[in-house]
Amino acid sequence: MRSSTYVPSPAVLRVRRGLVLATKYTILIFVCLIVVSPVLTAILGGLRTTGEFLTRPFGLPTRGIQWNNYTSILEDSVFWRSVRNSMYITIGSTFFTVLLSSTMAFVFSRIQFKGREVLFNILSLGLLFPLGIAILPIFLQIRSLNLTDSYWGVILPLVAFGLPGSTIILRTFFKAIPPELEDASYIDGCNRIGFFVYILIPLARPAITAIATLQVIAGWNEYFLSLLVFTDSKKWPLTLGLMQYQGQFGTDWARIMAYITLLIIPAVIFYLFAERYIVTGLTGGELKG
């Protein structure tokens, strides 16, 4: 590192620091505007008429606030049926992902056996194949198992594709829990399963919340599988219901934007509650503050 003999005066330093700070805030505010404005236009769009949209896609409501875009959706029983379907898929896939990945992570982190690393590597390979790409053979598999038009046809593949990531995250956590604790629990008369249920799971709760959170997001946002699995529109989750509105009203943009806003609100509320857990999950628990 070059050493410099020039030492700026305190006043120059203060001005320079002020400039740096101003630049930082300018960048951040600018980026936040880019992030937020598309969402805001969607929300505003839900309050305007489609006519307004067609003449001027971006802008404030000029013909009064169109609450009926929202009320017509909220009064529709089809919408609430979709809410229920989305919840089945979300809760089902989250429950089984947490159950299966925590048990697998336990074995992969704390029980030594021949072939363990091979099995674990095979599971890790799953990270390479996202659902969207393998959708075609998966759909054929679902069909051959007679799971079309069944919630299981969506839930089971979602779990299968959630397992690699979740197991890897949990395994990292389980490994970090000191082995002395395991010894102590055995001395106190716990067996292996007792240690897992009463000691490991409670200790790893932040990590388990994290993977549950990620899986809730995946389940709530799931679209592609449902599109192929459900021919019966009574089983459609919210993401498909959106497409249904699009067909039913031509391209009724105002209503689509209202529908999108209704989907965004629970996602954002959920996110505000779960933010720190998502962070924990993605970072392996290293992030503080």
Add this chain to the structure above:
Amino acid sequence: MSALGAQVQTATHEREKNHARRFSLGKWGTIGLFVLPGMMLFALFVLVPIGKAVQYSLYEWNGFGPLTEYVEEGNYQRLYDHKPFRSAIEHSFFIMLLSVTVQLPVALMLALLVGRGKLRGRKIFRMILFVPYVFSEIITAIIWLYVYHPNDGLANVAFGTLIPGFQNQTWLGDRDLVMYSLFGVLTWKYFGFHMILYMAGLQGVSKELEEAARVDGANEGQVLRFITLPLLGSTIRLTIYLSVLGAFQQFAIAWILTRGGSPANSSHLISTYLYKFGIKTFRLGYGSSVAVVLFTISLLFSVGYQRIVMRRDYAD
């Protein structure tokens, strides 16, 4: 994320062996009970379908009835000869390249701004920046259809306000523009994810070391270049890995925004090509060959990158 897992060391082998001896009766029972259901599900919906895709890719097949029309390299030859497929591969590489050279530096810069330090309101900024990551791809795509509307959509209004004399663009209808428009949306949606990873990495960068460099007369640029970035090395290598794979795997946003590769199949990614020419037309053998190409690219990249670039991150 396998790298994160591998970073944590195994120091418990000896103890595990001891337990294995003491509780040898329950060991295989526990393993069977705990691992079999998950592995079976994984095999049923991930491994077997992928294996079958390799088999289907050698046949002409509409998804019904037995596999009879064997075409051997036929599907792959047809793929190679089909111009939209070759352009789809180029586009996927293009998105990948932009992701690594534009999206990641932006994410890193923002992580440096809000990931640590005493900046007022950084938690609020951090929260806002991560929001798009929780939106579904469908919602993201539809919102952006609206933003890119060729009349006075937000994109046109914003550029028109900032740049005098700006002509309204058809962001998604213009061959030369559509890939950049798509990339803009992908960046909007996914930079927050990489930002979080960088923020985590920054936790491991010693502040004392940076302070020492400053005391020695290094300016901020030098501290970043010679201290912070090298210490973030493993995180940067991981985000490049995830970003490259993510670019190849992108489907839903691209499918909706390009309306299935329009104009005239000029804007396909590998995945949208697969859906359009494989699934929508019931040419499942042909579609499977596209899937196999995609798997192979991902696998080769993954193995190569882990062997060559990320190897040092695994060293225990």
